[in-house]
Amino acid sequence: IPALVQVQTGSEIVFTVKVDAAVFSMSWAYQTGDTLALWTQSGTSDNSVPQFRGRLSISATQLQIGAAQLNDAGFYTVEVVPTSSTGLVKNSQSVELKVFDPVAGVSLTVPSAAVEQKNVSLSCTWTGGTEVTAQWKKDSTAITPDSRITISGGFLVINPARRDDAGEYSCTASNNVSAQTSTKSLTVYYSPKKCVGGGDVLVGQVVRLTCTSTSLPPATFSWESDGQPVSSGAQDSGVLSLQTFSTNESGRYVCTATNSVTRGTSTQSYNLAVVDVCFDGGEVAGIVIGAFLGLLIIVLLILFLVVFVRRRR
Structure with missing residues (x-):
C-alpha cells in the first residue's frame, strides 16, 4: 500500500493492499488502536467504531471508508496473516491518510x-x-x-x-x-511626463485644449491652427480633442469665443509642441551619467594602453 493517501471531504477513501500469497485474514486498525474491520476466508466483521459506523467496507485486498471526514485523517495499520500452507509469517504496514476540505469561493x-x-x-x-x-x-x-x-x-x-x-x-x-x-x-x-527641452505631447497621444468664456447668451467657439480651421469634434465646443499623428501638428492654436447676439468675440491661444521622443528629468540624468561612465571607461583604457606600450619599450 502507498505510504500516503490524500482525499477531499465527502469522497470515498480506498486503501488497497497488494498481496503475493494466499491470505488467511486481514485486519485494519486506526491510530487510536481500535480495530476497524476484519476479513477472513470465512467472512467479515465490522467492530463499529462510532466514528466510522455505517461507512466501512472490507475485502481481501481493500478497506473502503465512505464520505471522508476531516477527523478521519491519521495513521491506519493493516495486518495480513497468510495461510499456513505458504510458510509465511504475518506482517503489518501503516499508511497515513490526509483529508482536506476542497477549495471554494475564490x-x-x-x-x-x-x-x-x-x-x-x-x-x-x-x-x-x-x-x-x-x-x-x-x-x-x-x-x-x-x-x-x-x-x-x-x-x-x-x-x-x-x-x-x-x-x-x-x-x-x-x-x-x-x-x-x-x-x-x-x-x-499615470500622469503625462514633462519633457525636458520642450514638448507637450508625444506623437500618437490625444491632447485636449480647453477654451472658456463668460458670456450671455453662452458663447460659441471655433478653433484655428496657423490660420486654418480645426474641427473640435463637437460643434461650438470649447474643448479641442486632437489625436496627434505627426510633429507637423505642432503650432499655434487659437480659440475664438463669439456671442451670437452682441457679435462680440474674445480669443485664447496655445502653443502646442508635438514631439517624437520625450525624456523626463530622471531619464535625461540617467543618459548623462551613462555617457559619462562610458567616456571614463574609454579614457582609462587609453591610459592603460599607453602605460603598457611604454613599459614594453
Missing part, C-alpha cells in the same frame, strides 16, 4: 484606481478549504517577489507601482486535492 480584488508611484494592494480570498496556499501570476507568468513586490499568502503588494504593472492578474488558491483560480485586470493610471 475571489480576487484589485483596486479600481491604481496610480503610478503609489502603493497598490491586491487580495485573494476564499470561502472554503483547508491548508490553502495562494499562487500569483501576471499575464500567465508566475510573479516573483522582489524589492517592489511583496507576497504574503493571499495578499500581493506593489510599492511603488509602475505603468508596466498593468495587466491580467490571477490568484490560484489550492491545497493537495483541489484548486480554484480567480482573474482580474489591473489598470495603472
